[in-house]
Amino acid sequence: MQSLRRLVLSTASIGRSPTRLSRSKTLPNPHSQALRLFSASAMVKDPFKPAARVAGQRQDVWSIVNEAAQASPVQPIVNMGQGFFGYNPPEFVLDAAREAIGKVECNQYSPTKGRPRLKKAIANAYSPYFGRTLDPDTEVTITTGANEGMLSAFMGFLEQGDEVIVFEPFFDQYISNIEMPGGKVVYVPLHPPKDGATKTTSAGEWSLDLKEFENAITERTRMVVINSPHNPIGKVFTKEELQSIGDICVKHNIIILSDEVYDRLYYVPFTRMATLSPEIARLTLTVGSAGKNFYATGWRVGYLIGPEHLIKYVSAAHTRICYSSVSPLQEATAVAFEQADAHNFWEDSKKEMKAKVDLFNQVWDELGLPYSEPEGGYFVLVNLAKVQLPEDYDFPPHVASRPRDFKLSWFCIKELGVAAIPPTEFFTDANAHIVEDWLRFAVCKDDAVLEQAKQRLRGLKKYIK
Structure with a gap:
């Protein structure tokens, strides 16, 4: 106890002058001082401990595929994994960007809801589909990519414990975007064609069980996310399917977040959710x-x-997340929308992308491997159940522990030099078995790259049984 008393007195003396200490009428109680020291020590938290929302997450598919591609002995890699384009925007779009960069006002902050010219251009471009004139000031908001826009929508409406229904497979960013503001994801599966593993089928044959959907709705359900044209399936939901989903949402007063980022790339009739009825549009x-x-x-x-009663809260959340979006590229995008029809851009891009889909899928027809024929977008799901991987193949632990599609992806990268995405990443663990024999390929590449990919993928022939 004498040692503890000396320690406490010594600690209490630090920073005090001897004169001041000597004039003190009462010394601090050594027992209470020691307890305070020990208590404060116990309360100190590890400053480097991550938040629960990011802690414990397994390595994401993008880093696994990209790291494998960089280390592959077959170079250069033909990257058909992430859905980024292998070519530039058309020249009229690039010219608009070059011009915007040179304007003083385009290099400063834009209004938080977006540049007026871009909002007007988008309202003008979409009004014909909506059957009425959209108000650019109250019905359009600009975001830093569609992903941040969806995050803003969730941030604008979700409270802790609110539920959001997501159809799986899903774009993986939905999940973190919902969970960040405290939302809970409720999964409802899309069901694949019964014979999709044995023969080529249409992506439209993936189906939603409406009873499963409605049974998933609870008093906490606030929103539902639908994606059409769909990533990764390539399904374009029919008007009848959308009407049924929309009617259920109206019945239960649920907000619909309609992810239509591939809305200019459809190869069958395409319906926009908000155009079905005034009740659904609301x-x-x-x-x-x-x-x-x-x-x-x-x-x-x-x-x-x-x-307006929805978009204003998305805009409010967007303002707090990133304030405003890149000014010169907003201006260039406005010009792109304004000039697209004059260049016949929409029809040309659709025809060109469908041609790329058909060109690439020739290799699967050659190899006798079934695939899901996309109705929209630029992703192709291919079934590789017939491909037998060598039993003694050395997969790293972080791949060996994942479903078979991760092994297929790794094998194609390392042995063939072609990168593709394992689609179980877009499923819950419980339903990952649905696509564990599939890979997702992005065909938004130059035709020469697609031909190179086809040539390399023919190397699978010796592994097909």
């Missing part, structure tokens, strides 16, 4: 992407369209 936020539309994913220019 609940619908439509998500768009200039990056997807104009081959410029790195520009990070997205937008949301919706009624």
